[in-house]
Amino acid sequence: MANPFKLRGEVDLRSFCNRADERRQLFLDMKSSQSVVLYSPRRYGKTWLIKAVLKDLKKEGLSTVYLDLFAIYSRQHFAEKYAREILTSLALSAREMEAFCSEIFIGRNYRIFLSVQNKYSVEFSVLPTDLNRFEEIIYNLPQIAAERFGKELTVVFDEFQDINRLNGEQMEKVIRAYTQNHTRVGYLFAGSKRRLLVNMFTDERHPFYRSARLMPVAKIADTHWKDFVKRLFTQDKLEIEDCFIKDVLRITQGHPYYTQLAFYLIWNLSSEKKECSLSILEEEMLSYQNDDFINIWDNLTLSRQLLLIALAREETAHPYAGDYLLSHRLGSASNVQEAVRYLEREDIIERSENIYRIVDPLFRQWILKRVL
Ligand SMILES: Nc1ncnc2c1ncn2[C@@H]1O[C@H](COP(=O)(O)OP(=O)(O)OP(=O)(O)O)[C@@H](O)[C@H]1O
Ligand SMILES: [Mg+2]
Structure with a gap:
């Protein structure tokens, strides 16, 4: 029997507790091409929430682009990766992709690899001297694609404050200038360094000043956790007392990751028929996080x-x-x-x-x- 509580990796909707209001709100905002800033401390579930919303939007027929700036190491890398993500999100046939790219890029900056199954991957290698021109194309591409293929796009920049590592102010200016008139694209800027991120949207010296709605992500209320935990335990025919759930929630205070971690550990002990007290649990949680904290x-x-x-x-x-x-x-x-x-x-x-x-x-x- 696999543990139904999930601590990392892609969002799994079976291990996803509530967030119904936030999900609905973001869905509507993105569908109507609004811009939103999503922020919270680390591990409150921004990325899971975003991925859940992107699934909802895809079902509605929108194209969705997700870019995590954490793993981006240069301005050029950003542009190349962004270009690839936008193009892939359009789900075009290889032929359509080739035609679209040769029109957009005038054959200079890209290579398309076609494989036997008619699948493709788009690769870019941009020369530093071409970067400005390439960026102009790329940052306008979501709107152009939306118009051309008749469907709205949602673009997510996760850990957006990390743009500061990549010649940030200049890039902020460029991205803002190209994207501000996009009427068919919803932009979602997320991040866990709240001061840096929120400052980019509330300080008038920044290009994104007042350009997006601010939306904090909060902890999850106890009532939602209680139903969620009960459901996952009973479906695996394991028992858990209501008062024990309550005690655990008093420790985790509804923190999304720590609550998921606590019940993950309890589920393990319980499936092995081992005793679990609050003090054992606290020790286990500290040990589990030890390497991260070190x-x-x-x-x-x-x-x-x-x-x-x-x-x-x-x-x-x-x-x-x-x-x-x-x-x-x-x-x-x-x-x-x-x-x-x-x-x-x-x-x-x-x-x-x-x-x-x-x-x-x-x-x-x-x-x-x-x-x-
Ligand atoms: N709605 C939820 N229900 C249950 N567990 C959740 C939920 N949201 C997040 N989690 C748990 O918290 C973990 C961290 O979530 P996520 O990566 O989305 O947080 P984050 O805010 O993006 O963190 P970071 O700031 O470090 O990127 C998930 O792997 C999952 O275990
Ligand atoms: Mg995240």
Whole structure:
């Protein structure tokens, strides 16, 4: 029997809890070619939500393009990959594709590989001297394709704030300039570095200023989790008490990934007829995430680590105050300022209702239990 709770990979709608309102809203926005910014801390389920919406849109006959900027390493790479994704999304026959490409690209920048089954893959290799012209074509392509083939497109840029790594401001300008008059394309900009991303759409110095609706992704409410968990356990003929579900949700607080992880681990123990208490569960969750957390931790400078230790022990409205610096041995206020700036930008800490705290609740636990 395979565990029905899924921790990574493509969205599996059987392991997908609720999000009905968000899904419907995004579906309607994309269908009417609106632009939306979707943001939340890491692992709240943005990508799963997006992929679910893209499935819905495809069923309606729209073409959908999904590009994750996390894996893009240069402006040229971005343009080539984007071009390929747009063209592939159109699901044209090889002949149509060839005709369309030779018209659009005037034969210069692309190669089409045809295989025996009449399947094709489109490959681009753009010379740096051709890049500006290529970008002009590519960034207009969704609208051109929508007009030509009579169907709307949805374009998703996931981890869009990562554009900052690729000559960002210039690219922001270029993309905004070409896409702003697209009437048949819905653009969805998603990301987990909330400050960076939201700033791109709310700071008037940025080209995307006020160009899209802001939509935060929240945690999932307990009532939805209860039904979801109950259903997956009973379908596998495993038992789980309502009050235990409630206790687990008190720990995970409806965080999408951690709730999925908790019940994944409980399902494993339960299918092996092993006992599972809340303390066992917390230990198992920390062990499961250990490598990820070590990875984050090892990439931080000492003063950033010290600030996280301080915040794990004591959240505060005044991290620069003398007594806070002293009691947590943080050194100078300017060190802490630098650490705050960096950790906020990376969305590792946040300031909400005036209090600075660590965003990821399990990471905080890990610091308290494994670092100290
Ligand atoms: N609606 C949901 N129902 C159940 N589990 C979910 C849901 N959304 C997300 N998850 C769980 O959380 C995991 C992370 O989701 P996802 O990758 O979509 O998050 P994300 O916000 O895109 O994260 P990141 O910011 O790291 O890219 C999924 O693999 C899944 O285990
Ligand atoms: Mg994601």
